[in-house]
Amino acid sequence: MSDYRAPLEEIQFALETCGGLNEWVNTPGFEEAGEDLVAAVLDEAAKLANEIIAPTNVIGDLKGAHIEGDTVVTPDExxxxxxxxxxxxxxxxxYPESLxxxxxxxxxxxxxxxxxTSANMAFSLQPLLTSxxxxxxxAHGSKEQIAKYVPNMVSAKWTxxxxxxxxxxxxxxxxxxAKAEKQPDGSYKISGQKIFITWGDHDLAENIIHLVLARLPxxxxxTRGISMFLVPKFHVNDDGSLGDRNDVRVVSLEHKLGIHGSPTCVMAFGENDNCIGYIVGEENKGMRNMFTMMNHARVGVGLQGVSVAERAYQHAAAFAQERIQSAEIGAKTRDAVAIIRHPDVRRxxxxxxxxxxxARAIIYRNVWAFDRAHHASDPEVRRKAQGEADLLTPLSKAYATDIGVEGASLALQVFGGMGFIEETGAAQFYRDSRIAPIYEGTNGIQALDLAGRKLNDAGGEHWKSLIEEMKEFAEGMDRGMKEYKDTLVDAVTALEDAATTLFANGFENIVDTAAAATPYLRLFSTVVGAYLLCKQATEAxxxxxxxxxxxxxxxxKITTARFYVEQILPTATALLGPIKAGSASLMEIDDIDFCENR
Amino acid sequence: MSDYRAPLEEIQFALETCGGLNEWVNTPGFEEAGEDLVAAVLDEAAKLANEIIAPTNVIGDLKGAHIEGDTVVTPDExxxxxxxxxxxxxxxxxYPESLxxxxxxxxxxxxxxxxxTSANMAFSLQPLLTSxxxxxxxAHGSKEQIAKYVPNMVSAKWTxxxxxxxxxxxxxxxxxxAKAEKQPDGSYKISGQKIFITWGDHDLAENIIHLVLARLPxxxxxTRGISMFLVPKFHVNDDGSLGDRNDVRVVSLEHKLGIHGSPTCVMAFGENDNCIGYIVGEENKGMRNMFTMMNHARVGVGLQGVSVAERAYQHAAAFAQERIQSAEIGAKTRDAVAIIRHPDVRRxxxxxxxxxxxARAIIYRNVWAFDRAHHASDPEVRRKAQGEADLLTPLSKAYATDIGVEGASLALQVFGGMGFIEETGAAQFYRDSRIAPIYEGTNGIQALDLAGRKLNDAGGEHWKSLIEEMKEFAEGMDRGMKEYKDTLVDAVTALEDAATTLFANGFENIVDTAAAATPYLRLFSTVVGAYLLCKQATEAxxxxxxxxxxxxxxxxKITTARFYVEQILPTATALLGPIKAGSASLMEIDDIDFCENR
Incomplete structure (x- = not known):
């Protein structure tokens, strides 16, 4: 019952309606990504996920990883x-064919x-961080570094x-x-300790390429004094063979609430003063590099919310079809029925x-915008696509991980008392999902990014353009989904009001903006989610x-869109009030009185 | 940092404003419960909770309970x-002095x-179930049963x-x-297996008095064929001494997501055909007895939401005052500050x-209504108080446990990455709190109770009267909190609209009512919560x-009420739309298509 089955029809449809699938073949570099190839690839991937990976999820949770000697050992599976x-x-x-x-x-x-990720979130972190x-x-390494390290990382021989x-x-x-000191040969000696290093050490690959942020004397x-260094676990000889072990070592593993199969390492660099690293890009430009890693990883973490909640949903839906309990409300007989017939379980x-x-629709659109930003032939299309991708990134990360936790919790509730028993499996999704709103920038930080940097980027061009697109669609909803036209128009209008208000705050009322950031992100995401689901419903x-x-x-698909607009969108629209309420009620209790005087 | 400190000022203030504290001395039977005595009792209880019980919370989580021979062994602490x-x-x-x-x-x-419960939720379940x-x-036992069993349960010698x-x-x-067969001597032989029996066996008391639901031939x-039986773990002789062990035995313990310190037992009755029980009340009237137990326990479980979230809040607030990270938004210096200065952390x-x-205000009012229902001298006051207590019970149970889980999750988020590490302690609150929306009637069942039985009770008298009271208060908010008058009036009006709509549905549209039950409960609870906090703010x-x-x-207190009305109430008011939207979008996907055709 805990089996995962990739929702192929849904994924394909989301790719077509939000992920640009039909435009791929016309995009420079993607000419081969035609319908048939894509369908075949998705099919094969589904088999991998369903049959090979999904059965290892519980095993990873139960066995976890442990340290033997100076290596992290993962489950055999x-x-x-x-x-x-x-x-x-x-x-x-x-990745490019050249690599x-x-x-x-x-x-x-x-x-x-x-x-x-649905099949095994803990495992999936390893390829995510590698990418x-x-x-x-x-983006930032030298040609030599790219040639020396990247192909083996692309093939997953190294992580x-x-x-x-x-x-x-x-x-x-x-x-x-953490410190870095330049050596006469141009390399750097790295020293310091890093914590929360996901898959920082393990036994699944021949080598591990660490990217390390450190500070030069x-x-x-x-942030302006941070540089990025490439620190291989094993030195790589010029002929590509592996040399001596570098002076980097796992010190301990964290005991976590979830994702037990993913080793979270404390890493020590240069304990013997012999950790050699190579600078990636320029000195003191490490933050820029980090954002290159993080923007990619942020959307990837958002996807974890979708993946875990999708699997939790499947698990709960299967149970709800099998579990017989209580008569159906309004039915003539008092015979017990499958609990999926009960409205509160269906909710x-x-x-x-x-x-x-x-959330899936938002993320696919987000990633397709990244693809266009890199591959579109028209530079103006690339620029706009990049702006849209950057705008959507905090939505993808924060909204999808919030609904990931919420969805895992709702799915657990479907099981009643069984949901609280670990063997049922629902609890693992609830535990695993909880990290995603935290790492790769907490969801609070995502909200500040959306209400700060992304609000002001290009004078607000990107959010204005997305809101314009949504408004036009909503006002044109004169067929099919037309009964939802007013609700969607109201929601887009509320979003526009919210964005305009925060935009006008400027630096004068920056605390008000920061106070409003979280509900603003929720409003923004829910409106975009409703818009994309309505677009999908129209296509359906x-x-x-x-x-x-x-x-x-x-x-x-149509019913699901209706449910979202009817049942979920209205409470998001109502966030306009909280967003415009200012920061006083949030800020005025004295710090100390959060604990004292109670 | 994980120390708990009972919020005595808040508890006392909530008792005064919502729990009727100042009326206690004028209530028959409570004449001695004057201000000084109450303050002294609360003070002593706080010492017990803070100093004796709170330190055992983590120990219970780590050690849990286990079976040795045929007994559950709990941690020495x-x-x-x-x-x-x-x-x-x-x-x-x-309890009465006579007992x-x-x-x-x-x-x-x-x-x-x-x-x-804040001090140790897992432990607290044992006195809760005993009461x-x-x-x-x-309520339902014979005089002899009361005399024989109750005093030792009141003293906690037995549970x-x-x-x-x-x-x-x-x-x-x-x-x-489960079966019961009458014996010639008037006792019954009980047989069957029960699961999820909280504190069903343990080593903290000399005897355990099981109340068992079973069915006569x-x-x-x-439900009309269920009877309740009293089954002591050890038989009790006429002189009150303990006799032989009864044929009831713990079979196994569940491996749970949280509350590890609380043994959740599978219990076997009559494996050797020798389990003797005594009927409590009449044959086939066991459901009524069960509701007596459950109504009490439901509010008690609601309280668990408050208790765990309160402790999680304290834990997170203390951390937020100590943890230095990032400059303050809008400040002139870039010096890092305690994270409690950051608006998104404060949120x-x-x-x-x-x-x-x-939620605390709702629960205290709920329990005070139960007290009045039993103790007020005027029968009409008792009747109305009982109606109010019954009406508020699903709110207390479901709203408080929902915000308990939400609060534990928000508190965990305050810790960032540390929150996901078990040693921090935030994860335990997140795990422990998750059972409360499930047991003693899932929150879905509470919502159906509110939108069904409690909506129609006495022709709707009780909810109408509470809404009238709230409306009157809101419309009279002309001082102090007056800027929130419109928001509260709107919210109460939305609640009235929702209740009236569901009331009018009757049996004709009972599926619509069931579909709306959960948002209706959330709207109802949030409006009552806002009303009680505004009343408290007015008194403050x-x-x-x-x-x-x-x-x-x-x-x-005033700022907290403002925050609730500004930031939390509006999304609840917006639930009116979802409540009135009917059940179509909830019910129209075919059962099978929750899993298939995706």
């Missing part, structure tokens, strides 16, 4: 998954990552890890203290389903009328 | 807690239970357990299959704080003006 991953070339999809990749759209790779590291090296956080430097990366304080399922589909109506496609699937 | 509990007479507060109690208001006992069993025996659930009979209690199907804390205080304003009381505390 993970080694088989890694083998299948490498053999199938699944890590190579979206051993297949040159397919990043959006397609994301759809596959969704399946892999973040690859992006950073490609990557991001070494940012220190005990005193979490969200405030600029406070980090005399570097400026804060749990429909809420999870609808928010997952909305068109296909139904044209007898094109599976009617059961298309009808369910 | 729990034995000391139980000793202190018995010696201090904490279990006896609200060894102290005859104090149940509302006062609840305030103390709040502290005990549910005591209530049922007092009680509720044996309802079976594998095929959870929410649908009527489906249970030929009894009507469903996490204020949301938890405000919802906890709202009065005291501030009169220089009566601690100004820091009173000012914080």
């Amino acid at each position: 993970f080694k088989k998954v890694q083998e299948a991953f490498v053999e199938g070339g699944w890590s190579t999809l979206a 051993g990749g297949q040159g397919l759209p990043g959006t397609l790779a994301f759809a596959i990552t969704e399946m892999v 973040g590291a690859i992006e950073a090296i490609i 990557g890890a991001m070494n940012l956080t220190e005990p005193g430097a979490g969200s405030d990366v600029g406070a980090l203290k 005399g570097a400026p304080e804060g 749990l399922l429909m809420t999870t389903r609808a928010t997952v589909e909305a 109506e068109r296909r139904l009328a044209a007898h094109d496609g599976n009617p059961a699937f298309l009808r369910a | 729990f034995k000391k807690v139980q000793e202190a509990f018995v010696e201090g007479g904490w279990s006896t507060l609200a 060894g109690g102290q005859g104090l208001p149940g509302t006062l006992a609840f305030a103390i239970t709040e502290m005990v 549910g069993a005591i209530e049922a025996i007092i 009680g357990a509720m044996n309802l659930t079976e594998p095929g009979a959870g929410s649908d209690v009527g489906a249970l299959k 030929g009894a009507p199907e469903g 996490l804390l204020m949301t938890t704080r405000a919802t906890v205080e709202a 304003e009065r005291r501030l003006a009169a220089h009566d009381g601690n100004p820091a505390f009173l000012r914080a």
Whole structure:
């Protein structure tokens, strides 16, 4: 019952309606990504996820990882998954052919990552972080570094890890203290300790390429004095063979609420004063590199919300069809029925389903915008696509991970008392999902990004343009979904009002803006989610009328959109009041009185 | 940092404003519950909770309970807690003096239970279930049964357990299959298996009095054929001494997401055909008895939401004052500050704080209504109080446990990455809190109770009267909190519209009502919460003006009420739309298509 089955029709439809699938073949570099190839790739990926990876999820949770000697040991079952991953070339999809990749759209790779993550979130972090590291090296590394390290990372023979956080430097990366000193040969000696390093050490790959943020002697304080270094676990000889072990070591593993299969390491660099690193890009420009890694990883973390809640939903829906309990409300007989017939149980399922589909639509659109930003032939299209991708990133990360936790919790509730028993499996989704709103920039930080940097980017061009697009669509809803026209128009108008208000705050009322950031992100995401689901429903109506496609699937898409607009959108629209209420009630209790005088 | 400190000022103020504290001395039976006595009792209870019980919370989580031979063994630390509990007479507060109690208001006992539960939720379940069993025996047992069993339960020498659930009979209690057969001597032989029996066996008391639901041969199907039996773990001789062990045995313990310190037992009755039970009340009237136990326990479970979120809030607030990270938004310097200065962190804390205080106010009012229903001298006052208590019970249970989980999750978020590490302690609150929306009737069932039975009770008299009271207050908000008058009036009006709509649905549109039940409960609870916090703020304003009381505390009460009305109430008011939207979008996807055609 805890089996996962990749929702292929839904994923394909979301790719078509939000992920630009039909435009791929016309996009420079993606000419081969035609319908048939894509369908075949998705099919194969589904088999990998359903049959090979999904059964390892509980095993990873129960066995976890542990340290033996100076290496992290993962469950044997993970080694088989890694083998299948490498053999199938699944890590190579979206990289240039020159680096051993297949040159397919990043959006397609994301759809596959969704399946892999549903199948085993803890495992999926390893390829996710590797791809973040690859992006950073490609974007900022030297030609030699790219040639020396990237192909083996693309093939998943080696993996990557991001070494940012220190005990005193979490969200405030600029406070980090790790040191780098330049050596006569141009390399650097790295020293310091890093915490919360996901897959910082393990036994699934021959080598691990660490990207490490550190500070040079005399570097400026804060984020302007941070540099990025490439620190291989094993030195790589010029012929590509592996040399001695570098002076980097896992010190301990964290005991976590969830994702037990993913080793979260404390890493020590330079304990024996012999940790050699190589600068990536320029000195003191490490933050820029970090954002290259993070923007990619942020959307990837958002996807975790979708993936875990999708699987939790499937698990709960299957149970709700089997579990017989109580008579149906309003029925003539008092015979007990499957609990999926009970409206309050359906609400749990429909809420999870609808928010997952909305978040998936946002994320696919987000990644397709990244693809266009890199591949479109027209520079103006690229610029606009980049703006849209950046705008949507905090939505993808924060909204999708929030609804991920909410969905996992609603799905657990479907099981009643059984949901609280670990063996049922619902609790694992509830535990695993909880990290996603925290890492890669907490959701509070995402909200500040949306209400700060992304609000002011290009004078507000990107959010204005998206709101314009949504308004036009909503005002044109004169067929099919037309009964929802007013609700959607109201919601878009509320969003416009909110964005305009925060935009006008400027630096004068920046505390008000910061106070409003979280509800603003929720409003923004829910409106975009409603818009994309309504667009999907409109397309589903068109296909139904044209007898094109599976009617059961298309009808369910329409109902899910209706549910989202009717049941979920109104409370988001009502966030306009809280957004405009200012910061007084948030800020006026004295710090000390949060604990004292109670 | 994980220390708990009972919020004595807040508890006392909530008792005064919502729990009727100043009326206690004028209530028959509570004449001794004057201000000084109450303050002294609360003070002593706080010491017990803070110093004796709170330190055992993590220990219970880590050690859990286990079976040795045929007994459940709990951590040694729990034995000391139980000793202190018995010696201090904490279990006896609200029972009649004739049964060894102290005859104090149940509302006062609840305030103390709040502290005990914050200190150790897993432990607190044991006295909670014992008091549910005591209530049922007092209400429905024979004089002999009361005399024989109750005094030792009041003193906590013995404990009680509720044996309802079976594998095929959870929410649908009527489906249970356990059997009872009458013996010539008037006793019954009980047989069957029960699951999810909280504190069903343990080593903290000399005896355990099980109340067991079972079915007599030929009894009507469903809930009308259920009887309740008293099954002691050890038989009790006529002189009160303990006799042989009864044929009831713990079979196994569940491996749960949280409350590890609380043994959740599978219990076998009559494996050797020798389990003797005694009927409580009449044959086939067991459901009525069960509701006596459950109504009490439901509010008690609601209190768990308040208790756990209160402690999670304290834990997070203390961390937020200590943790230095990032510069303050809008400040002139870039010096890092305590994260409690960051608006998005404050939002996490204020949301938890405000919802906890709202839920506490609802629960105290609920319990005080129960007290009046039993103790008021005027029968009409008793009748109305009973109606109000019954109306508020699903709010207390479901709203408080929902915000309990939400608050524990928000508090965890305050810690950033540390929140996901078990040693931090935030994760335990997140895990422990998750059971409360499930047991004692899932929150979905509470919502159906509110939108069904409680909506129609006495022709709607009780909800109409509460709405009238709130409307009158809101329309009279012409001082102090007056800027919130419109918001509160709008919210009460929306609630009235929602209740009237569902009331008018009747049996014709009963599926629409069931579909709307959950948002209706959320709207109802949030409006009552806002009303009670505004009433508290009005009283705080009065005291501030009169220089009566601690100004820091009173000012914080006002700000918390403002925050709730500004930031939390509007999204609840917006639930009117979803409530009136009907059930189509919830019900129209075919059952099978929740899993297939995706």
